[in-house]
Amino acid sequence: MGPDKPRMAVPSMRRGKKGMRRMSKKNKDGRIFQKIDPWIADDEDIAAAGPLADCVHTRALLCIRRNLSDGKIPKRCFGEISYGFNVATVQKILKSFLSSGLWIEHDSYWEIRNWAVKYNMSEHDMKERSEELSKSGSLGMHNRWHSQAHPNPDCQHCIKKKWVK
Numbered sequence: 504m505g506p507d508k509p510r511m512a513v514p515s516m517r518r519g520k521k522g523m524r525r526m527s528k529k530n531k532d533g534r535i536f537q538k539i540d541p542w543i544a545d546d547e548d549i550a551a552a553g554p555l556a557d558c559v560h561t562r563a564l565l566c567i568r569r570n571l572s573d574g575k576i577p578k579r580c581f582g583e584i585s586y587g588f589n590v591a592t593v594q595k596i597l598k599s600f601l602s603s604g605l606w607i608e609h610d611s612y613w614e615i616r617n618w619a620v621k622y623n624m625s626e627h628d629m630k631e632r633s634e635e636l637s638k639s640g641s642l643g644m645h646n647r648w649h650s651q652a653h654p655n656p657d658c659q660h661c662i663k664k665k666w667v668k
């Protein structure tokens with residue numbers, strides 16, 4: 504079921520030049536990505552919801568990624584995921600998602616079943632992974648560039664080895 508009051512599908516995305524959405528600043532090149540199953544349209548719960556369902560579901564995944572909301576689609580994003588479509592059609596798709604259990608309804612958001620398993624590491628896992636990567640990156644820098652004679656006072660590995668006085 505859509506939000507209580509169906510409204511005009513209005514894009515709520517901020518748009519930069521040429522209508523492209525500006526990317527969230529996440530890392531050096533400022534880009535974040537969302538894994539998409541290339542057979543998403545063949546998923547039986549999605550196929551059962553009709554021909555636009557894969558697009559609605561994909562938009563929902565992108566909305567989750569932008570909001571870093573761990574599988575939850577805030578209901579305020581309905582305008583975004585239904586943009587350009589007939590609202591009643593999208594509501595029918597949602598109804599089908601909910602009845603198949605692909606999406607689970609909560610008060611202020613929909614949740615994608617098995618989101619973490621199917622599409623993503625959780626934000627928590629991503630944070631751990633990026634900390635891991637930056638740790639191994641800093642060790643690489645340390646091994647390559649630092650020595651007892653030339654420690655880097657900001658390097659945790661040099662500090663650990665007590666090379667920094």
Ligand SMILES: [Zn+2]
Pocket residue numbers: 644645646649654655658659660661662
């Ligand atoms: Zn070092």
